[in-house]
Ligand SMILES: Nc1ncnc2c1ncn2[C@@H]1O[C@H](COP(=O)(O)OP(=O)(O)OP(=O)(O)O)[C@@H](O)[C@H]1O
């Protein structure tokens with residue numbers, strides 16, 4: 001029983017990380033039709049920014065942790081918005097070129113990060129509470145899981161509230177459905193593109209700082225390895241569906257944890273099998289729109 | 292704006308447009324009346340919708356489009372709309388996942404929308420403000436689409452087959468709403484229902500094969516059975 005609890009909560013924690021990456025991927029794809037392969041770089045940069053701050057301020061304090069999370073968000077948002085503004089926008093409506101640019105950017109930035117921070121993992125320090133455990137129904141659950149879950153829930157609620165209660169949110173929801181009609185109402189939909197990139201980048205940057213605490217280190221490869229699962233989550237959830245991404249994040253991460261534990265480390269294999277089954281049975285994903 | 296009555300609100304000269312490399316509008320030129328309804332007619336597939344979409348900048352186009360004396364053929368769609376163009380597309384294109392009220396709010400271009408007019412013309416929509424537009428009937432969706440255009444003060448309205456697929460009673464509701472709108476803003480109307488054209492239009496432009504083949508009085512066209520049959524394929 002305690003094993004199950006531990007696997008469930010660890011799965012939720014990992015799912016929270018997947019969601020922080022997948023939410024942006026899904027929003028960007030939904031509105032713009034762009035698969036953003038550079039999204040992992042926003043995450044990695046957020047993680048390094050958080051670490052740079054924490055080594056200067058002393059990683060053990062909660063103030064530092066919170067400040068590094070905020071910094072990760074700001075850096076992620078700024079870099080993502082700049083990416084949209086300087087690169088993606090110039091290729092308006094040329095989806096293949098847009099995707100290629102994001103692939104190129106992903107490769108180039110990983111090399112850049114390696115040049116700046118080296119290829120070895122850099123271990124991070126955190127408030128001691130995070131590396132302690134809390135007992136839940138007999139299971140000793142590492143506390144950092146709760147931080148991941150709490151942050152992801154706040155991000156989910158924040159994005160939902162933004163989409164529901166702001167004019168930009170209204171434009172984004174309408175644009176996901178029918179972008180050209182939004183422009184035909186006199187709205188410059190490109191502003192919304194920058195906004196979704198910024199939101200996605202902020203979530204990814206926050207995810208980077210949290211991932212560095214989940215795994216215990218930062219490395220230039222951090223974003224790329226999470227991005228693969230985030231893409232799988234986005235496709236399983238239904239490209240463009242935020243709720244789908246949230247559900248699929250949890251399902252994929254928990255499946256991964258259970259398969260790794262009970263079926264001899266086959267977690268990644270099971271996730272890919274799940275992806276294959278979903279694509280065969282329901283090609284649009286759990287909550288995706290019909291093509 | 293000048294006060295000259297003769298100045299056309301919308302002029303199209305040598306307009307060409309293509310979709311995926313195929314030319315669908317060919318050297319189309321016409322002028323709209325500065326008041327009332329100008330009908331844009333023609334058989335299915337002649338390029339009426341494409342002409343409106345080209346004016347709106349929604350498809351690849353070349354040629355001259357002038358709105359109130361200013362060239363707009365190189366501007367992006369949202370700028371053209373901001374100059375005071377209301378567009379009611381074929382097949383309504385309401386946002387199905389948004390509520391009626393959200394559809395209207397999205398369309399409002401300034402802080403003084405004509406909510407009063409919408410309430411008068413489409414009381415049903417006010418009662419259904421919170422309903423998802425995707426769950427409305429076809430007629431109600433058309434009302435939303437029209438309301439999205441009428442909620443702003445426009446200099447010209449482009450309306451594409453607003454009565455398509457609607458029951459006769461609703462057709463008359465839509466026609467009356469357009470008649471009311473046309474009292475304050477000139478309308479370019481694509482319409483297959485000739486009864487509606489008769490009721491509303493002052494001038495008619497007929498397209499065939501992407502080109503203009505008639506440009507003159509709507510009454511004369513529809514009064515001439517042989518000509519109507521020849522150009523529109525119906526009596
Ligand atoms: N998305 C598209 N892809 C390819 N061809 C298209 C597309 N849209 C329109 N066409 C073609 O362009 C031509 C003009 O179409 P358009 O919709 O402008 O005609 P229309 O006069 O509005 O017809 P209708 O009365 O049926 O609405 C048609 O031959 C049509 O097949």
Ligand SMILES: [Mg+2]
Pocket residue numbers: 339340341381451452
């Ligand atoms: Mg048409």
